[in-house]
Amino acid sequence: MSMSGLITKTSGMECAERSPNETSVEALATRMVTLVAIVPAIGYTLVAFHTAAALLNDVFAGLGRLVSVAEFTPHAILTTLLEPMVLLMGVGLDEVHFGARLLATELLSSEVVAYRELTSHVGNGALSVRTRRVLTFALCGFANVSSLGVAFGVISTIAPNRSTDLASIGFSALVAGCVANYLTACTIGKYIHDTEILLRNF
Secondary structure, three states: OOOOOOHHOOOOOOOOOOOOOOHHHHHHHHHHHHHHOOOOHHHHHHHOOOOOOOHHHHHHHHHHOOOOOOOOOHHHHHHHHHHHHHHOOOOHHHHHHHHHHHHHHHOOOOOOHHHHHHHHHHOOOOHHHHHHHHHHHHOOOOOOHHHHHHHHHHHHHHHHHHHHHHHHHHHHHHOOOOOOHHHHHHHHHHHHHHHHHHHEEE
């Protein structure tokens, strides 16, 4: 195979070549200008994503009131859908709903909000040790709407011609991230009991 066959072209991607005469100060200044443009873009995108989520939540809640359904919001629906997954992680039946609610919060908002709620319940002693450990791993990831907003903000600033590509794989990446977190939590839930017995008898 010739060397030309090893060269791949990225459609629509323009790479800026660094000038050999560019000094360290010039490089730093250029990168700082890019950073200054990225930070507001991230903020605007996060605000837009959270505003859209709040609007969607209000619309669903309004529809729920029309049909006399109290908990008809994206968060409540997602909580119900995630309950079987939390049960597979090894969380007790009496704590499954709470665990699913935390996963829904992490997915629709951010892991920071979910961990804050988890910490408040840990401080009150309302959760078992097993559930605390499993949920700690289940929430440990960036598969949420906020991270997707950050990715859109960064890509749209530094490579606006690739925004369409990110939009096409954004949902798939979100699902893959969630699956990775949940598989880790399932693994922890599988072996945590055996580990406790081993440490107790050591």
